[in-house]
Amino acid sequence: MTRMSLEEALARTPDIDRAKVEAATDEEILRHAREDGGDPNAAEGWLRIPLPRxxxxALNLTQEEFAATIRVPVSTIRNWEQGRTSPEPAARTLLALIAADPAHALKLLGGRSSGRQGRPRRFA
Structure with a gap:
């Protein structure tokens, strides 16, 4: 990581080849989606990944409460919401499951903001 002034940061051009992005065919876009672990055209198995925010x-939780509920540092939630980082695949799946059935997911996670850091329970 390097330090730079605001002017330097604004002067940087992104390393995105816009012409290549615009020229991508639907088939290429679908191939990339599959490579990233999903197929939006599949009849089943595709989850819409909601934004962490x-x-x-939707749960009416603060960042601190949400972080405690899903057992991640609050800085992780802040970074996701501010676009600094993206959730890892397992976290994206957890977010999709919570969004699909919030009451059940919160019950399984131990309540609104239990923050329990103990050992995970074993499944029979």
């Missing part, structure tokens, strides 16, 4: 807002 959407999930948290």
């Amino acid at each position: 959407e999930v948290r807002a």
Whole structure:
């Protein structure tokens, strides 16, 4: 990581080849989606991954409460919501499951903001 002034940061051009992005065919886009672990055209198995902020807002939780509920540092929630980082695949799946059935997911996670950090329970 390097330090730079605001002017330097604004002067940087992104390393995105816009012509290549615009020239991508539907088939290439679908191939990339499959490579990233999903197929939006599949009859089943495709989960819409909601934005972390959407999930948290729907649950009416603060960042701190949401972080404790899903057992991640609050800085992780902040980074997701501010676009600094993206959730890893397992976290994206957890967000999709919470969004699909919030009451059941919260019950399984131990309540609104239990924050329990103990050992995970074993499944029979």
